[in-house]
Amino acid sequence: MAIHPEHELHARRRGRNVAMGLILGGLVAMIFAVSIVKLSQPQNEDIYAPNYLPATGASE
Amino acid sequence: MADVSHIDTQEYEAQFGDYVELLKPRVMRLVVFTALVGMLVAPVPVHPVIAIASILCIAIGAGASGALNMWWDRDIDAIMKRTQGRPIPSGRVQPGEALAIGLALSGLSVMMLAVFANIAAAGWLAFTIFFYVVVYSIGLKRLTPQNIVIGGAAGAFPPLLGWVVATGSISVEPILLVALILIWTPPHFWALALWRNEDYKAAGIPMLPVMRGERVTRRYIFGYTLLLIPVALAPSFTQIGGLAYLAVSLVLNAVLLAGAWRLLKRQESDRDADNFRAEKQFFGFTIVYLFVHFLMLLVEATLRALDLSITALPIWF
Structure with missing residues (x-):
């Protein structure tokens, strides 16, 4: 019996699958964007990082 | 010999829009607006990317509770004229699907809000979903004529959610x-x-x-x-x-x-x-x-x- 790569179900659910793919892609993009924002916010732990900002008010 | 036959009892294939309708997009619009106001009036500024991501989580959480509400209320929705056209009573979406979508999106939205904003905001979102679905829909809606007073509380939380996303705490x-x-x-x-x-x-x-x-x-x-x-x-x-x-x-x-x-x-x-x-x-x-x-x-x-x-x-x- 031949295996049909394209089942009738695929055609029927094309709209759903495309929308689902776009949403998952959007979720990945959003998590990536939030990661970039969170990682580039000023921090005072890694002095070699470009976003290093010494803690204010803390006296040595 | 195995006799495998597929009987298609469903003549209608649920489309993506049917699932979107399950999330009550009109309620979501109001939630997005009031949560956004709560966030923007807060004294602490929020980075736009984090603001958009957090508002999205709050909207999805509200939508998920809408789906769970439609799953629970499918019997009375079929009777009332205003709600007869909803996805479940009109037969476009199966009750089990609505339950699965509601539970999955509830969990996902709360977890993502905890990561994007803070634990306090996620906790309040979880409480809001619980309050709307369990306390209001399952608990009081069919029991007391004051149902709307309690149900209103669930709809009242979004501005607080927005505020907590920005500040991490609650004030007057x-x-x-x-x-x-x-x-x-x-x-x-x-x-x-x-x-x-x-x-x-x-x-x-x-x-x-x-x-x-x-x-x-x-x-x-x-x-x-x-x-x-x-x-x-x-x-x-x-x-x-x-x-x-x-x-x-x-x-x-x-x-x-x-x-x-x-x-x-x-x-x-x-x-x-x-x-x-x-x-x-x-x-x-x-x-x-x-x-x-x-x-x-x-x-x-x-x-x-x-x-x-x-x-x-x-x-x-």
């Missing part, structure tokens, strides 16, 4: 915003229930007009309007309000009070004569009332950002 301003929506909800819904009475009666939902009659409902609408006025004016005297908010709020409250008084004085013959015209007008105005109040808080926040706000009002709260 978001509590006043919650109180505003909470006390606004009963007169808003009871006005609707007055002319949807037959629907609710058929579905056996103990709405106030069904249980206690029209006269009592009109009295309740007026009473809650009186209660609402000081709550709506109070934000003027916090750090998020000001003169512009107070001025607009005074006008809105005067119109609302006049409308509630008119409803109180109407007899059954009046509403039969014009087919609930005043009730429908009052219902329509309550929507404008709430929207403009939140809009004015945004205006005040903008004025503060531009250093244009008039600081003539004392901050009492």
Whole structure:
């Protein structure tokens, strides 16, 4: 019996699958964007990082 | 020999839009707006990317509770005219699918909000979903004519969620915003229930007009309007309000009070004569009332950002 790569179900659910793919892609993009924002916010732990900002008010 | 046959009992294939409808997009729109206002009026600025991601989580969480509500209420939704076209009673989406989508999106939205914003905001979102689905839909909606008073609490949380995303904690301003929506909800819904009475009666939902009659409902609408006025004016005297908010709020409250008084004085013959015209007008105005109040808080926040706000009002709260 031949295996049909394209089942009738695929055609029927094309709209759903495309929308689902776009949403998952959007979720990945959003998590990536939030990661970039969170990682580039000023921090005072890694002095070699470009976003290093010494803690204010803390006296040595 | 195995006899495998696939019997397709479903002639309709659920489309993506049917699942979107399950999330109550119109309620979501209101949630997005009030949560955004709560976030923007907060004293702590939020990075735009984090703001968008957090608002999205809050909207998805609200949508998920909408799906769970539709799953639970599918029996009465099929009876009432207003809800007959919803995805489950119209047969486009299976109940099990709605339950799965609701549970999955609830969990996902809470977890993502914890990562994007903070644990406190995620906790409040989880509580909001729990309150709407378990306390309101499953618990009280079919038990007490005060259902709408409790249900309103669930709809009242979004501005608080937005505030907590920004600040990580709660103060008097978001509590006043919650109180505003909470006390606004009963007169808003009871006005609707007055002319949807037959629907609710058929579905056996103990709405106030069904249980206690029209006269009592009109009295309740007026009473809650009186209660609402000081709550709506109070934000003027916090750090998020000001003169512009107070001025607009005074006008809105005067119109609302006049409308509630008119409803109180109407007899059954009046509403039969014009087919609930005043009730429908009052219902329509309550929507404008709430929207403009939140809009004015945004205006005040903008004025503060531009250093244009008039600081003539004392901050009492």
